[in-house]
Amino acid sequence: MIPKTITVGYDNQVRHVTIGGTQPLAFLGGPCAIENRDHALMMADRIGVICDKLNIPWIYKSCFDKDCRSAPQSFHGVGLNPGLDILADVRREFGVPVVSDFSDAAWAGPTGEVCDLVQVPALLCRQTTILRAAAETGRPIHLKKGQFMSPWNMKNSVRKIEAAGNDQILLTDRGTFFGYNMLVNDFRNFPIMMETGYPVCFDGTHSVQLPTSMGDISGGQREFIPYLVRAAAACGINALFMEVHDDPPNALSDANTVLDIQYLERVLSHAKAAHELRLELLDKWGEDRVHLDD
Amino acid sequence: MSTSTTDLKVGDVLLGLDRIPVMPARSLLKEALEAMTRRRLGIATIVDDAGRLLGIFTDGDIRRMLLKDQKPFSALFVDDAIRHANRKPATVRPDLPLVEAVRMMEDKEIWDLPVVDAQGKLLGLLHLHPAVKRLLGI
Numbered sequence: 001m002i003p004k005t006i007t008v009g010y011d012n013q014v015r016h017v018t019i020g021g022t023q024p025l026a027f028l029g030g031p032c033a034i035e036n037r038d039h040a041l042m043m044a045d046r047i048g049v050i051c052d053k054l055n056i057p058w059i060y061k062s063c064f065d066k067d068c069r070s071a072p073q074s075f076h077g078v079g080l081n082p083g084l085d086i087l088a089d090v091r092r093e094f095g096v097p098v099v100s101d102f103s104d105a106a107w108a109g110p111t112g113e114v115c116d117l118v119q120v121p122a123l124l125c126r127q128t129t130i131l132r133a134a135a136e137t138g139r140p141i142h143l144k145k146g147q148f149m150s151p152w153n154m155k156n157s158v159r160k161i162e163a164a165g166n167d168q169i170l171l172t173d174r175g176t177f178f179g180y181n182m183l184v185n186d187f188r189n190f191p192i193m194m195e196t197g198y199p200v201c202f203d204g205t206h207s208v209q210l211p212t213s214m215g216d217i218s219g220g221q222r223e224f225i226p227y228l229v230r231a232a233a234a235c236g237i238n239a240l241f242m243e244v245h246d247d248p249p250n251a252l253s254d255a256n257t258v259l260d261i262q263y264l265e266r267v268l269s270h271a272k273a274a275h276e277l278r279l280e281l282l283d284k285w286g287e288d289r290v291h292l293d294d
Numbered sequence: 295m296s297t298s299t300t301d302l303k304v305g306d307v308l309l310g311l312d313r314i315p316v317m318p319a320r321s322l323l324k325e326a327l328e329a330m331t332r333r334r335l336g337i338a339t340i341v342d343d344a345g346r347l348l349g350i351f352t353d354g355d356i357r358r359m360l361l362k363d364q365k366p367f368s369a370l371f372v373d374d375a376i377r378h379a380n381r382k383p384a385t386v387r388p389d390l391p392l393v394e395a396v397r398m399m400e401d402k403e404i405w406d407l408p409v410v411d412a413q414g415k416l417l418g419l420l421h422l423h424p425a426v427k428r429l430l431g432i
Binding site: 150152153155195292 | 322362366368369372373
C-alpha cells in the first residue's frame with residue numbers, strides 16, 4: 001500500500017503543510033486552550049520563530065472549547081466564535097495553518113470554515129455523528145486514538161470518515177489507559193495505525209498525562225516528554241503534536257503536561273534529527289519488514 | 295436431451311455471483327468470514343470496483359494465518375481481507391471442458407476455482423461437489 005499524504009492549508013494565506021510518506025516531520029503545537037487573543041498571538045509568534053529556525057513545517061493548535069475537563073469550575077474555553085476569530089487572526093498574522101478540536105457536531109461546520117485541520121478529540125474518536133460532521137467539513141481530519149481504543153480498532157473510525165466522503169486523515173496516539181489514572185505508550189501503535197495507509201502522529205504531551213490523578217484535575221509527568229518524543233520519531237511518525245505554554249503552572253488547561261516553551265527548540269531538534277536519521281537508515285538498509293517469507 | 299460429460303463446460307456448472315461470497319477490495323477479514331459462513335463455502339472472492347478478481351481467501355488461508363500471524367483476534371478481524379488473500383489464484387474460463395477443470399482441481403488439491411472472463415472479471419465459482427455430481431450424472 002502506498003502511504004497517503006495529507007496537505008493542510010486551504011488557501012494561500014497560509015503555508016501549506018504536507019504530512020506523510022517521506023515528507024519532513026511536521027509539528028502541531030500551541031497552548032491546549034485559547035486563553036485570549038494576545039496570548040494566542042504571542043505563542044504563535046514564539047513557536048513560529050523556533051520552527052522557522054529549525055525549518056520544521058508546523059500548524060498552530062489551540063482549542064476554543066475544552067469539554068472534557070474534569071471539574072465544573074475548570075476553564076472551559078473562550079467559546080466557539082471568539083475562539084475561531086482568534087484562530088483566524090493567528091492564520092492571517094503569521095501565515096500558519098491552524099487546528100482546533102470540536103466536541104459538538106454543530107460546531108464542525110464553523111470550525112472547518114476557519115481551521116485548516118479539524119480535530120476529533122480522543123474521547124470522542126468513535127462517535128459516528130462527530131466523525132461524520134468532521135468528514136463533511138471537507139478539511140483534513142486530525143483523529144486522535146482514544147485512550148480506551150486498540151490501535152487496530154481505529155480502523156472502524158477511519159471507515160466512518162471514509163464512508164462520509166473524506167480520505168484526508170492524520171491518526172494520533174496520545175497514550176493508552178493502563179488501569180486507572182495511568183497511561184502507557186505502546187509504540188506498536190504506530191506501525192499498526194500506519195496499516196490504514198494514513199500518516200501517523202504522536203502526541204508527546206497528553207501521553208504523559210495521569211488522567212484525573214489529582215482528583216478533580218489531571219496530573220502528568222512532563223519529565224518523560226523528551227524520551228517518548230525521541231522514541232516516537234525514531235519509530236516512524238509523520239507528525240509530532242505537543243501542547244506548549246510560556247507559563248505552564250498558570251496554563252488554563254493541562255498545566256501539568258504542557259511543555260514549557262523554553263524547551264521546545266531542544267525537543268523539536270531531537271525529534272527532527274531522529275526522524276531524518278530513520279529515513280536515512282531505511283534508505284540505506286531497506287524497510288522495517290522482518291516478516292518470515294511465505 | 296442429455297449432454298455428454300465430455301461436452302460439459304465449466305460455465306454449465308459454475309455457481310453464479312449471487313451464490314458465492316464476492317467481497318469489495320476494502321472488505322474486512324471479519325466481513326469475508328461472515329460471508330463465507332452465510333454462503334456455506336470455504337472460500338471468498340475479492341474483486342475491484344470493476345468486478346475483476348483481485349484474490350481469494352479460503353479456510354486453508356485462515357488456518358495458515360492463525361498459525362503464523364499471532365496477533366489478537368480483534369486485530370485480525372479488522373485486517374483488510376485482501377491482506378491475507380492469495381492474489382494469484384488459479385482460475386479457469388467458462389468454456390473450459392469441465393473434465394479438464396476437475397482434473398486441474400485434483401492436481402492442485404483444491405476444491406474451488408474462480409471462473410473469470412478474458413479481462414479477469416469474475417463470473418462465478420466452480421465448486422468441486424456440483425462439478426462431480428454433474429459428471430456422475432447424479
